[in-house]
Amino acid sequence: xxxxxDVTNESIYxxxxxxxxxxxxxxxxxxxxxxIGPSGxxxxxxxxxxxxxxxxIAGAYVEGxxxxxxxxxxxxxxxxxxxxxxxxxxxQRPNPFPTMSIADNVLAGIRLNNKKMKKSEADEVVERSLRxxxxxxxxxxxxxxxxxxxxxxxxxxxxxARATAVQPDxxxxxxxxxxxxxxxxxxxxxxxxxxxxxxxxxxxTHNMQQAARVSQMTGFFNIDGAGQPGHLxxxxxxxxxxxxxxxxxxxxxxxxRFG
Amino acid sequence: MSESVVVEKEVDSxxxxxxxxxxxxxxxxxxxxxxxxxxxxxxxxxxGSAGTSNIVGMTSVALxxxxxxxxxxxxxxxxxxxxxxxxxxxxxxGSFLLAVVPLLSLLYTVLVSGFDVMSLSFLNHTTEGxxxxxxxxxAGHAIVGTLEVTFSTALIAIPxxxxxxxxxxxxxxxxxxxVITFLVDIMTGIPSIVAGLFAAAMLxxxxxxxxxxxxxxxxVALVVLMTPLVVRxxxxxxxxxxxxxxxxAYALGVTKSRTIVKVVLRTALPGIVSGxxxxxxxxxxxxxxxxxxxxxxxxxxxxxxxxxxMTLPVFVYNQYVAGNFPLAWGGALVLVLLVLILNLIxxxxxxxxxxxxx
Amino acid sequence: MDSPEKTEGVLEQKKQAPGxxxxxxxxxxxxxxxxxxxxxxxxxxxxxxxxxxxxxxxVSQSYPAFIASNETIQSEVGFTRGMSFWQxxxxxxxxxxxxxxxxxxxxxxxxxxxxxxxxxxxxxxxxGALGYVIDLLAAIPSVVFGLWGxxxxxxxxxxxxxxxxxxxxxxxxxxxxSVPGMGYMADHFEWWPLTPDLVHFVPPARNILMGGLVLAIxxxxxxxxxxxxxxxxxPKLQEEAxxxxxxxxxxxxxxxxxxxxxxxxxxxxxxxxxRALGETMALLMVLSAGLSVNxxxxxxxxxxxxxxxxxxxxxxxxAGLERQFLIGLGLLLFILTFVVNFAxxxxxxxxxxxxxxxx
Numbered sequence: 001x002x003x004x005x006d007v008t009n010e011s012i013y014x015x016x017x018x019x020x021x022x023x024x025x026x027x028x029x030x031x032x033x034x035x036i037g038p039s040g041x042x043x044x045x046x047x048x049x050x051x052x053x054x055x056x057i058a059g060a061y062v063e064g065x066x067x068x069x070x071x072x073x074x075x076x077x078x079x080x081x082x083x084x085x086x087x088x089x090x091x092q093r094p095n096p097f098p099t100m101s102i103a104d105n106v107l108a109g110i111r112l113n114n115k116k117m118k119k120s121e122a123d124e125v126v127e128r129s130l131r132x133x134x135x136x137x138x139x140x141x142x143x144x145x146x147x148x149x150x151x152x153x154x155x156x157x158x159x160x161a162r163a164t165a166v167q168p169d170x171x172x173x174x175x176x177x178x179x180x181x182x183x184x185x186x187x188x189x190x191x192x193x194x195x196x197x198x199x200x201x202x203x204x205t206h207n208m209q210q211a212a213r214v215s216q217m218t219g220f221f222n223i224d225g226a227g228q229p230g231h232l233x234x235x236x237x238x239x240x241x242x243x244x245x246x247x248x249x250x251x252x253x254x255x256x257r258f259g
Numbered sequence: 260m261s262e263s264v265v266v267e268k269e270v271d272s273x274x275x276x277x278x279x280x281x282x283x284x285x286x287x288x289x290x291x292x293x294x295x296x297x298x299x300x301x302x303x304x305x306x307g308s309a310g311t312s313n314i315v316g317m318t319s320v321a322l323x324x325x326x327x328x329x330x331x332x333x334x335x336x337x338x339x340x341x342x343x344x345x346x347x348x349x350x351x352x353g354s355f356l357l358a359v360v361p362l363l364s365l366l367y368t369v370l371v372s373g374f375d376v377m378s379l380s381f382l383n384h385t386t387e388g389x390x391x392x393x394x395x396x397x398a399g400h401a402i403v404g405t406l407e408v409t410f411s412t413a414l415i416a417i418p419x420x421x422x423x424x425x426x427x428x429x430x431x432x433x434x435x436x437x438v439i440t441f442l443v444d445i446m447t448g449i450p451s452i453v454a455g456l457f458a459a460a461m462l463x464x465x466x467x468x469x470x471x472x473x474x475x476x477x478x479v480a481l482v483v484l485m486t487p488l489v490v491r492x493x494x495x496x497x498x499x500x501x502x503x504x505x506x507x508a509y510a511l512g513v514t515k516s517r518t519i520v521k522v523v524l525r526t527a528l529p530g531i532v533s534g535x536x537x538x539x540x541x542x543x544x545x546x547x548x549x550x551x552x553x554x555x556x557x558x559x560x561x562x563x564x565x566x567x568x569m570t571l572p573v574f575v576y577n578q579y580v581a582g583n584f585p586l587a588w589g590g591a592l593v594l595v596l597l598v599l600i601l602n603l604i605x606x607x608x609x610x611x612x613x614x615x616x617x
Numbered sequence: 618m619d620s621p622e623k624t625e626g627v628l629e630q631k632k633q634a635p636g637x638x639x640x641x642x643x644x645x646x647x648x649x650x651x652x653x654x655x656x657x658x659x660x661x662x663x664x665x666x667x668x669x670x671x672x673x674x675x676v677s678q679s680y681p682a683f684i685a686s687n688e689t690i691q692s693e694v695g696f697t698r699g700m701s702f703w704q705x706x707x708x709x710x711x712x713x714x715x716x717x718x719x720x721x722x723x724x725x726x727x728x729x730x731x732x733x734x735x736x737x738x739x740x741x742x743x744x745g746a747l748g749y750v751i752d753l754l755a756a757i758p759s760v761v762f763g764l765w766g767x768x769x770x771x772x773x774x775x776x777x778x779x780x781x782x783x784x785x786x787x788x789x790x791x792x793x794x795s796v797p798g799m800g801y802m803a804d805h806f807e808w809w810p811l812t813p814d815l816v817h818f819v820p821p822a823r824n825i826l827m828g829g830l831v832l833a834i835x836x837x838x839x840x841x842x843x844x845x846x847x848x849x850x851x852p853k854l855q856e857e858a859x860x861x862x863x864x865x866x867x868x869x870x871x872x873x874x875x876x877x878x879x880x881x882x883x884x885x886x887x888x889x890x891x892r893a894l895g896e897t898m899a900l901l902m903v904l905s906a907g908l909s910v911n912x913x914x915x916x917x918x919x920x921x922x923x924x925x926x927x928x929x930x931x932x933x934x935x936a937g938l939e940r941q942f943l944i945g946l947g948l949l950l951f952i953l954t955f956v957v958n959f960a961x962x963x964x965x966x967x968x969x970x971x972x973x974x975x976x
Contacts (some may be wrong), residue, residue: 447958
């Protein structure tokens with residue numbers, strides 16, 4: 001993964017309603033890019049368009065191009081299932097599969113393509129992924145316990161392990177810490193800093209301090225009024241956005257005047 | 260998607276075409292083409308011969324060929340995962356179609372065969388003297404009997420059920436409510452013939468007449484079957500009414516009974532009425548309990564408490580046993596029409612009279 | 618929601634409530650109130666009395682049959698053809714359970730498929746209409762099902778049975794002659810299933826397999842609608858987790874919908890079983906009754922169910938031991954369906970706790 005993500009003139013529609021308008025952005029590979037903005041401004045929708053998850057809702061479609069490492073993921077003939085295998089996602093609330101054990105959760109994505117994995121291979125993948133998510137030490141003795149038996153923060157790290165097990169190129173995180181306590185949040189933020197050396201991470205967050213802590217580049221989304229489409233107002237390196245933004249709306253938002 | 264698991268992640272080298280992994284999809288017209296081909300192949304096997312058994316065979320073979328051909332085609336062209344997904348879609352969609360077929364066949368047969376025998380005489384006459392020359396038998400006595408028995412059942416079961424539901428939902432009943440709920444649960448599971456046995460066991464003993472048969476006896480059995488349906492549905496509708504509504508009334512100083520009647524019931528009424536109509540539609544088709552309580556007869560009987568009463572379901576059964584299929588279908592048509600109309604009325608009531616904004 | 622005018626009218630009828638001190642929102646009590654509450658409570662008590670009466674009469678009017686000696690039964694109860702109460706009941710019970718199990722095995726896979734179709738495959742707009750179509754099946758009276766089953770379905774099924782019989786009978790005959798011990802079991806034990814009679818078809822199709830098929834169509838709607846509710850309650854978050862990993866639709870269903878809904882499916886199937894056990898008319902009209910305990914699935918005149926035996930024999934039964942015999946059979950059936958339904962509800966209760974959904 002060397003070229004990053006290139007979004008050109010992307011607009012996202014839900015049926016007749018235009019949710020996001022004309023986004024142009026380049027996301028650097030192997031870095032953390034944060035997307036901030038008030039509620040309902042389309043940042044989650046945009047994030048989901050990067051792995052075609054918005055198509056889960058009937059009638060959703062996209063105009064424009066999204067190129068991951070040079071490949072347009074919306075080209076005709078490209079299967080969303082395929083895209084999602086290369087672009088992992090971590091959700092707002094931890095969602096390990098309740099009927100599967102911790103080990104099975106980690107292996108869930110891999111097993112889709114690789115039904116007959118040798119036990120040694122599987123164990124290796126489990127350990128590698130859980131170590132990568134900073135969870136191995138805490139759960140290595142109870143890998144066959146159900147995924148839901150962990151605490152919130154541990155569950156979210158399990159979801160990260162599950163997402164990274166298939167070794168995607170990109171990791172999308174949709175407000176991953178919003179349901180967690182501050183200690184777990186910090187743990188996940190540390191994790192993100194480690195993971196960025198391997199994965200390209202795009203994170204949507206409501207927490208501006210979090211964006212300032214973890215990201216190298218930040219994008220500010222805004223919405224002009226109710227019913228209007230959201231759009232990307234400004235995109236620059238994190239320090240600039242928070243100390244010296246060029247748009248007034250950005251400055252108003254990061255200084256807390258609205259949002 | 261690569262098949263190997265542990266891949267060395269190469270840093271800073273141009274990735275392979277990660278999305279062009281040879282996963283293709285069959286064109287949209289492929290299933291139709293394969294379907295047509297399977298049908299032709301099956302026709303060829305059976306050489307177009309007619310007859311029910313051959314049609315059945317032809318259809319089954321065509322289906323099997325279709326599924327097999329699609330699977331092979333899909334597996335080779337689309338890959339394992341997509342072919343499994345397609346197989347699942349085919350089987351799941353197919354199971355729905357397979358469920359619709361009996362329903363359509365049944366409705367069609369009832370309509371066509373019943374219509375053949377339908378006439379004013381059918382609705383008017385009875386089966387009295389039907390073996391005589393020139394007699395035109397009918398189901399009039401069965402229709403009247405069904406209406407008698409159903410009406411008296413509903414008359415008892417609906418108030419009983421509604422008030423029980425009110426007690427369970429609106430009043431804090433403690434252990435009594437728990438017992439009642441448990442018993443209602445049991446009642447929903449009573450087999451219909453057992454309900455009939457109960458009435459057939461109890462009433463002759465109570466009345467001291469071992470040979471007692473009547474429409475009322477049938478109604479008693481049906482009350483046991485209908486009441487739990489009314490209780491359950493009414494409970495559900497009452498619970499749907501938001502508590503804020505009740506509290507607002509209490510805060511204004513309205514008595515509890517007034518609140519229940521004027522506020523809660525008023526709001527839940529369309530759902531409750533609709534549920535009662537559906538419950539009526541359910542028991543109107545019950546035959547087993549009526550077989551052994553109201554029995555059967557060839558005459559009109561307008562008395563609910565004396566002597567046997569013929570009802571539509573029992574009429575259909577009797578004519579079937581006697582081999583008079585046209586009459587059986589006629590009775591079946593009337594019965595099915597009654598049931599469908601009642602269901603339609605229930606749906607309309609729930610739809611039109613639903614409180615606005617809920 | 619009630620309009621302001623309505624609550625004002627209600628306000629005018631506010632009664633004084635002396636002694637009502639339990640907080641501002643407690644209901645005000647009045648004289649009419651106590652009467653109303655009494656009526657409601659009375660209705661509940663009538664339910665208790667009613668069910669008590671059911672139990673009492675079923676038991677009291679049947680126990681002579683339970684305690685009567687075999688000789689008494691044989692002399693006084695005409696239709697038992699020499700069997701004792703428990704022999705007769707056992708044979709009828711066998712038929713009841715066998716037909717219900719056949720129905721369950723046939724209906725459940727279809728029910729799951731149809732429920733999945735409505736919940737996850739069909740376009741949202743049609744889901745309600747499709748559910749309604751399936752529910753229509755539930756509204757059709759069972760006597761009409763029996764009529765249709767014998768008139769329309771039977772001629773269609775007959776060639777299929779004949780084909781199965783032609784293909785499998787030689788297989789079973791080979792089995793009985795070649796596999797050691799099988800022939801001995803088949804010859805000496807009537808109840809041994811693995812015989813050629815298992816698959817041998819004797820027309821017309823008035824046999825228990827046919828009965829099971831008609832029964833399956835009848836219990837299909839109830840299992841389907843329960844499964845549909847269960848599948849619709851699968852948390853969206855789990856489904857998105859599976860899709861996010863790159864699962865196809867079927868893989869997502871296999872990873873989340875089905876495992877999470879497992880106990881719901883079991884409970885739905887058990888409720889369907891309870892329904893099938895209590896069904897009378899369809900089997901009364903399909904089966905040519907018999908009292909054998911064997912697995913001759915496609916032979917007529919072999920089996921019958923408790924419900925159909927009661928319905929067949931009651932019209933001619935004399936007051937006295939004959940009726941008591943039949944009531945005793947009914948009591949057994951009642952207990953059986955009660956146990957099955959009770960177990961089904963326990964499974965359902967545990968499922969809703971487990972998945973956190975409000976049942």
